[in-house]
Amino acid sequence: MKQRNDKDGLSRRRFLAATAATSTALAAPAVLGQARPRVVVVGGGAGGATAARYIARDSKGAVDVTLVDPSRAYYSCFFSNLYLGGFLDFASIGHTYGALAANHGINVVHDWAVSVDRDKRAVGLAGGGSLGYDRLVLSPGIDFRPGSVPGWSLAQQNRMPHAYKAGSQTQLLKAQVAAMRQGGVYCMVAPPNPFRCPPGPYERISMVAHALKQSNPTAKILIVDPKAKFSKQGLFEDGWQRHYPGMIERVGPDFGGDKVEVRPASMEVVVDGEATKVDVCNVIPAQQAGRIAGIAGVTDKSGWAPVVPHTMQSRADGNIHVLGDASLQGDMPKSGFSANSQAKVCAMAVRGALTGSKTFPARFSNTCWSLIGTDDGVKVGASYKATDAKIAKTSGFISKTGEDAELRKATYKESIGWYAAISDDMFS
Numbered sequence: 017m018k019q020r021n022d023k024d025g026l027s028r029r030r031f032l033a034a035t036a037a038t039s040t041a042l043a044a045p046a047v048l049g050q051a052r053p054r055v056v057v058v059g060g061g062a063g064g065a066t067a068a069r070y071i072a073r074d075s076k077g078a079v080d081v082t083l084v085d086p087s088r089a090y091y092s093c094f095f096s097n098l099y100l101g102g103f104l105d106f107a108s109i110g111h112t113y114g115a116l117a118a119n120h121g122i123n124v125v126h127d128w129a130v131s132v133d134r135d136k137r138a139v140g141l142a143g144g145g146s147l148g149y150d151r152l153v154l155s156p157g158i159d160f161r162p163g164s165v166p167g168w169s170l171a172q173q174n175r176m177p178h179a180y181k182a183g184s185q186t187q188l189l190k191a192q193v194a195a196m197r198q199g200g201v202y203c204m205v206a207p208p209n210p211f212r213c214p215p216g217p218y219e220r221i222s223m224v225a226h227a228l229k230q231s232n233p234t235a236k237i238l239i240v241d242p243k244a245k246f247s248k249q250g251l252f253e254d255g256w257q258r259h260y261p262g263m264i265e266r267v268g269p270d271f272g273g274d275k276v277e278v279r280p281a282s283m284e285v286v287v288d289g290e291a292t293k294v295d296v297c298n299v300i301p302a303q304q305a306g307r308i309a310g311i312a313g314v315t316d317k318s319g320w321a322p323v324v325p326h327t328m329q330s331r332a333d334g335n336i337h338v339l340g341d342a343s344l345q346g347d348m349p350k351s352g353f354s355a356n357s358q359a360k361v362c363a364m365a366v367r368g369a370l371t372g373s374k375t376f377p378a379r380f381s382n383t384c385w386s387l388i389g390t391d392d393g394v395k396v397g398a399s400y401k402a403t404d405a406k407i408a409k410t411s412g413f414i415s416k417t418g419e420d421a422e423l424r425k426a427t428y429k430e431s432i433g434w435y436a437a438i439s440d441d442m443f444s
């Protein structure tokens with residue numbers, strides 16, 4: 017790989033055991049007051065679906081749970097890169113909400129939350145309805161910062177897809193890669209920190225390279241990156257050299273990676289004033305909390321929502337909890353594993369507050385796996401605890417360059433087990 021930036025085994029059972037400490041329920045919840053307390057969860061992704069499921073399941077019907085998400089099916093961003101690489105089909109990253117209603121009595125509402133009245137404790141829906149709550153859980157994921165990549169806006173997302181909210185965008189990007197002319201250029205405009213899934217763009221590069229190596233071996237990949245360094249950099253660069261020599265070039269901030277503009281009409285990327293014609297352009301803009309968090313008034317000037325680590329309660333409003341990518345919590349990366357882990361802490365806190373049942377100290381964990389080539393899996397992960405100031409890392413681990421092929425294959429298999437486990441944990 018050319019570099020122009022000078023600055024720079026978890027099985028399914030073990031996953032569930034590792035996260036179970038935060039989800040213990042008490043047999044007989046004592047309901048405070050007369051009517052069943054109401055929880056509204058906005059966002060049915062990694063954080064929201066998990067929180068809704070755990071609150072409903074562990075309160076054994078003592079809490080009335082409503083989950084709001086506009087989509088009938090959730091396509092996970094996690095493992096969407098494997099779909100781009102041809103390792104998975106599209107259906108295998110899609111999940112529906114029927115089991116949450118059937119198995120746990122969750123009221124699933126397919127609509128957008130468009131307002132939050134914190135005084136009246138009510139969520140307004142795009143369809144005109146309103147949902148009252150005792151506790152509101154917000155896990156809306158990310159939205160893009162308007163204007164962060166000059167020349168790009170949502171109106172251009174078909175010419176230059178982001179594919180950073182999975183679904184039709186991911187399918188579009190895959191189709192564009194498949195249709196690329198022989199010897200063409202795939203460009204990624206990588207996002208600045210902080211953003212959803214720190215290794216995600218670079219796993220995507222690996223998977224696009226894997227697909228192109230078979231269908232279009234003379235194609236080139238250009239990464240325009242505003243960051244001096246990125247997650248698992250040594251592991252990715254080592255893997256790119258082994259699997260895709262000469263195919264990938266990265267332009268870091270020393271060479272203008274932080275001064276980029278795009279021209280969707282002419283399919284040009286302008287780096288530090290110099291225009292390059294490209295064939296596919298994957299623009300991943302700068303990010304902030306999903307818009308409803310700002311509408312609810314729980315974000316700060318960073319664009320993210322500060323939370324109390326012990327309970328994931330908003331620092332602006334104790335009746336609101338914010339999970340996953342939208343939260344500003346400390347050391348955890350914005351990942352599906354993190355959102356799922358935070359959701360269990362939140363569910364326990366909500367159950368405790370609304371039913372008087374016992375709660376336990378918050379513990380969190382995360383692992384991010386990435387696939388670099390066939391059976392070449394790597395991972396980075398950590399454990400965390402809640403302090404008053406932030407979710408603080410207590411220990412961590414990362415794969416090493418030079419690991420043998422069997423270990424890399426086992427790491428990949430571990431990731432497959434994790435995906436099955438977290439899917440069950442969210443939607444079964």
Ligand SMILES: Cc1cc2nc3c(=O)[nH]c(=O)nc-3n(C[C@H](O)[C@H](O)[C@H](O)COP(=O)(O)OP(=O)(O)OC[C@H]3O[C@@H](n4cnc5c(N)ncnc54)[C@H](O)[C@@H]3O)c2cc1C
Nearest residue numbers: 059061062063093094129156157213340341350351352353
């Ligand atoms: C390419 C890529 C690869 C990734 N790989 C991994 C990986 O391997 N491992 C990993 O752990 N993480 C991975 N991630 C990160 C992971 O997808 C996110 O961190 C995770 O989905 C965050 O969960 P969340 O609940 O915050 O948001 P989401 O899972 O995005 O869920 C948000 C939900 O909220 C809904 N919503 C938004 N606004 C509203 C509203 N106003 N009203 C109602 N509903 C609303 C949306 O429809 C959506 O369903 C990856 C991400 C990308 C982009």
